[in-house]
Amino acid sequence: MSILDYFKPVSTWPAERVRQFLRENDPDQYNLVDVRTPKEYEEGHLPGARLIPVGEMADRLLQLDHRKTTIVY
Amino acid sequence: MEGGIRAWNGLVAKGAPESGMAYFSSATRPEELIALAWYLEEGSHKFYSGLASGLKEGKAGDLYRELAKAEEGHRSSLLRLYEETFGPAADPVSRDQ
Numbered sequence: 001m002s003i004l005d006y007f008k009p010v011s012t013w014p015a016e017r018v019r020q021f022l023r024e025n026d027p028d029q030y031n032l033v034d035v036r037t038p039k040e041y042e043e044g045h046l047p048g049a050r051l052i053p054v055g056e057m058a059d060r061l062l063q064l065d066h067r068k069t070t071i072v073y
Numbered sequence: 074m075e076g077g078i079r080a081w082n083g084l085v086a087k088g089a090p091e092s093g094m095a096y097f098s099s100a101t102r103p104e105e106l107i108a109l110a111w112y113l114e115e116g117s118h119k120f121y122s123g124l125a126s127g128l129k130e131g132k133a134g135d136l137y138r139e140l141a142k143a144e145e146g147h148r149s150s151l152l153r154l155y156e157e158t159f160g161p162a163a164d165p166v167s168r169d170q
Contacts, residue, residue, distance in 0.1 A: 013074055013075060015081050043085055046086070
């Protein structure tokens with residue numbers, strides 16, 4: 001898998017499916033990423049989500065383990 | 074996730090991304106790490122005690138009280154480790170501070 005795979009179309013999950021996935025999987029097995037601003041993140045974010053604002057994504061992409069399922073919101 | 078966080082309808086966490094991380098990164102010496110571990114156990118004790126306080130009777134309350142007691146044991150072990158390694162510790166910080 002290359003970095004270009006991150007630009008392929010991705011599937012969209014409803015919130016309930018995300019909730020079930022998070023419940024059934026260990027945090028070490030996925031990336032949960034908040035792409036909003038730091039202020040929005042601080043006001044409330046999904047527990048366990050890491051912040052990578054969308055404008056920084058290109059520079060910080062390699063911080064994510066591409067072998068894991070990545071959920072963004 | 075479709076709909077973003079507005080579609081979540083569940084519990085959310087608050088705070089900056091670095092919340093807590095600065096606390097960890099500032100502890101580098103062994104005695105600081107033991108003290109930090111003590112504070113983590115103290116936090117856990119408060120957490121379980123808080124849960125237990127709302128459950129006077131029943132198995133859930135008993136479980137949380139047991140867990141809180143276990144955290145007291147962990148704190149004692151860490152305090153003993155600290156004092157055996159570095160000498161007498163300062164007076165424990167009160168819970169209100």
